[in-house]
Amino acid sequence: FNSNHSTEEKLQKVCQLLHDEVEHYNWVGFYFKNGDKDELKLSSYVGAETDHTIIPFGKGICGQVAVSNETFVVPDVSAQDNYLSCSIETKSEIVVPIFKNGENIGQIDIDSHVINPFTKKDEELLNYVCEKVSDII
Template sequence: MSELKKRISVILEAPEADINTKLLKICQLLDQEIEYYNWTGFYFRNGDKEELVLGPYVGAKTDHTTIPFGKGICGQVAVSGQTFVVPDVHQQDNYLSCSMDTKSEIVVPILKDGKNIGQIDIDSHKVNPFTKADEALLEWICQEVGKKM
């Protein structure tokens, strides 16, 4: 994971790229390097509204381009500000299905000045693939992204 962190740092420090280009490159890198990441994307708070709007992502098209706070895993993380790992989405009551292939999900908040401004959302086609190393990597990514926002 340390090699991935180095490569992500290079992406985030690139002076010529705007933030959306950088975020898309991060999604692409994670998608290429971690085989059980099958949908990788960012959601961001829509101004002062209590909703999330889809940002850069890699994976199948989703109908969930706007998610109200509290709805689904992403909406819950928008409220709690805490990482949420769902080992099996079929066991989760408040799950928004994006794909029939999705079996698990991890959502990590992006905080700026203590406020939740967005999150990274990863879906997997495997049950329970996410490890503490995944959590640590994604939390680090979100911390670094928060510094750039």
């Protein structure tokens, strides 16, 4: 990462790169814990605008990852009860937590327009990205 860029610019570039380079990544964004509140706040993203700029812990896939501290792969969003829809085009989702000093501080959220596209390769890539992001925030 170029240190002349602000953190927000760097996160925006990461979103753009993942969105452009991986065909099944149709929405890519970062959510972070909003201060000391038990909620997530949308940070940089690429893709369709979303109503879900604030997500309470426990709500939706993102809110569940905020409390479980574990990657959540959703092969088919229509099979999920606790899911917040951003776009009717979204068919699947993966959310990977970001840890800083052992604390779950946020996550990367990726939506796809196809059913069941995510493999271990995606998890490996996104774990790597989350580790790098942790180092710059």
